[in-house]
Amino acid sequence: MDEDTRRKTLIMAENGVFDGLINSNLQMFPKVEELIDYGFKFYKDCDSFDLYIPGQHIDQFLSSNLWQLMQVKRVTFYFDSANNILKVQQNLSQISSKFIFCLKAEVENRIRNNFDSGVLNSSKPLDSSCLSSMLENRKRQVQMKQKNLGLHEFSISSQPCVGFNAGNINSIKQIYQCRSCSYILRDPVQLPCGHRLCKTCVENYNGSSVICSECHEETVKQELNRFEMEAHYLTQEHQLAIINCIRNLLNIRINGHFENESEIILRKLQKVYETIDILVDGIQTLNNDVERHSNESRERQELIENLTRTISLLKLTCTKSNSSINEMKIQQEILLHAIESIRQKLEHTQVPSYDGIFIWKIINVQEKMMDAQSERQTSIYSPPFYSSRTGYKMCARLHLNGVDDGQGTHMSLFLVLMKGNHDGMLSWPFNFRIIFNLYDQTDKKQHIIDTFRPDVRSSSFQRPRSEMNIASGIPKFCPLAIIEQANNRYVRDNSMYIKIMVDFSEIPNDVLPFASNLNPGLSAHRQHELIQNEIDNIHRAQQIINTTNVQNISQTIVDSYL
CATH class of the missing domain: 2.60.210.10 (Apoptosis, Tumor Necrosis Factor Receptor Associated Protein 2; Chain A)
Structure with missing residues (x-):
């Protein structure tokens, strides 16, 4: 799977709302359950998912926990009106920074812009097929807009549909970015609320009013001064700007520094060519770096696989070693019992x-x-x-x-x-x-x-x-x-x-x-002699006592008769 196919956009669109969107990396689903099942089934095959979910299905989507996957980079909830956005935006923004909120009318522009930026920001070399794909996508976008507005076809070289894209857009101040397409302002128009939009982004809004994507304030298109060009040309501000421009041109001619317009263009083209050469060299260097990193990644993957096999062998060896140790412990206990038995037998042989x-x-x-x-x-x-x-x-x-x-x-x-x-x-x-x-x-x-x-x-x-x-x-x-x-x-x-x-x-x-x-050190024969002597002494003492007792009794009897 190449890099483009590893980036998917999944849309839950009922009744074919976004049928005008055509891209190999875009997948539409009539039901939110089907989108969730697809995401859980194929998330391992993709590097990133961009999800677009209708506002009325928020609870069902959040309960699935699909948004917690690492591959899900952004979840856009779209609504029919700005009031619905304000109701849920404050609570859901605290749950995850992945959540984005917009009007349903803005979804198609956002998706098309993502496709174009994906082509321009891709790490693959910018060959003719990539440029053709981007131009073809832009052409389809213009044709769809003509169809929706009831206009005749016009060339791709006519006015662009979005602002300027740039690699360093994140470092540019937000006052210079369109609140609708998030690109650098092209023909900026300032709304009464103070926020700015591209002219084409204003024109893309259906109906007679424009809703600010930042503060959701609604403004009637006719109230935007940018569209009253004829009246603007008659203003003092415009006249002064023209006079200043003419004075600058006259000063250049008078000082003898006015140069032929073609020479200026040639010199600018030369700088462009030099820049293109630098970019081509940079692209070649980047391609070499990509190839080098790819080889290193492949080598690391092989090293990881070898380490995994080695770890498996070590685990198996440890298991066998533990079994051997347990067997040795059992044998050791048997030997200890045998030694104890032998020791007892040796004691018995004393x-x-x-x-x-x-x-x-x-x-x-x-x-x-x-x-x-x-x-x-x-x-x-x-x-x-x-x-x-x-x-x-x-x-x-x-x-x-x-x-x-x-x-x-x-x-x-x-x-x-x-x-x-x-x-x-x-x-x-x-x-x-x-x-x-x-x-x-x-x-x-x-x-x-x-x-x-x-x-x-x-x-x-x-x-x-x-x-x-x-x-x-x-x-x-x-x-x-x-x-x-x-x-x-x-x-x-x-x-x-x-x-x-x-x-x-x-x-x-x-x-x-x-x-x-008796002293145990004496012989048994001597001990028996001493015991017998003690018995005899006790017998003699007993006899003396008995004799004494008899004499005493006899004397007592004699005394009693006297």
Whole structure:
């Protein structure tokens, strides 16, 4: 699509009002809905739209939002009378600067002027076809005006229909511009309101009156002095102007500087030719610039397309990279679990206890507590230990956030019987009392001690048929409120110690504190000796107390008989 076809004028004209307008870039529509549909359908194929809408269809047009498109450069609302313009102009002008208001009689002139200025201002070279098109358009305009005014045909060289157009018209003061065609005044006529129009623009108004496009004041044509030429010639002002002109001519002749008119014309033509040569060179330069810019634009477009393809490839690569990263994260989690499992197995392969006493050190207590609370890992197992070298195999299971009745309030501690190599030699069910001891790591040694005796009817204490039986123990071993206190005595350096004892000798409850306070550095045999000595001391003390009590009772009885 070339530059001209990318500029469209769309008119909503009922009953063929503007049938005299003919141009390839002009499109007429009998209904405003059809104009709106066309604009939304083809706006991407055009650089600009000029729209002409009847005043009675303003609301319907504004609700479509077609005027908000970037390609819509100007919207002209035309009315039958100036009073209708005044009613809507003030409100709509505040909505958009694209809106223009005019009388219906001015529409045809405005459209034709736009076509002519489009040809003159086009960036294409001004060749013969462009000039022919402009002249043909002007000829049709003159013929239509003759037809409307009932005049005989006259040559295109007769008086022009509009003012002078110029490339720098925007920099010219408005007092020198016609209020109807917006061009430089040609044969200006001043209205009583003070505004000026071209003579031909005044003649183009149908009827006997002229309406000012600026202030909409109506003036009868006969009241315009510009048309009373014969009377003007007889005025003193005109006579004085002629006298001054004659005096100037006489002064030139008298001073010997009067030159032949033909020489003056030739000299002026020479200047015109020089100007034309400059313009031709400028046009050639502009054409070269246009071609250069076109090549640069094409190169930039190719660069944009390459960048677009590169960005698409980068997006695809990023998507694949993200997928790979997600897979690596999953594999990393699997590896971390495997490492943790291996670490636990290594802990289990350490030298176990073979005397029924096991001290379990639990590290990273805070992290394990958070894992338990978030249910990532609700429980942990101790390394296995044995009641003897050929005895029962077992381990402890700790729920830091509790389980069953103790969930969320207490730590839960259980014993788990495991499948051992000597189970066939042992007595079943397992029925020895278990002692749990949470160490107080301060000098006060206020350990938390609790015991439970196995339920021989439970499957948890029968001979294991799988790797380990179901855990059984104390759901409410230690309140979480104690463990969660800052600087509590049971968790130091983020570690705590739990002692598990299998009570083969039925240690009395009043001896348990003594047994718990024994130095863990002593051998198991020495610890059992000390415990047994303590039991014996307690028995002897109890016997002494019992003997003393018997003697006292006997003495009391004897005294009572005496």
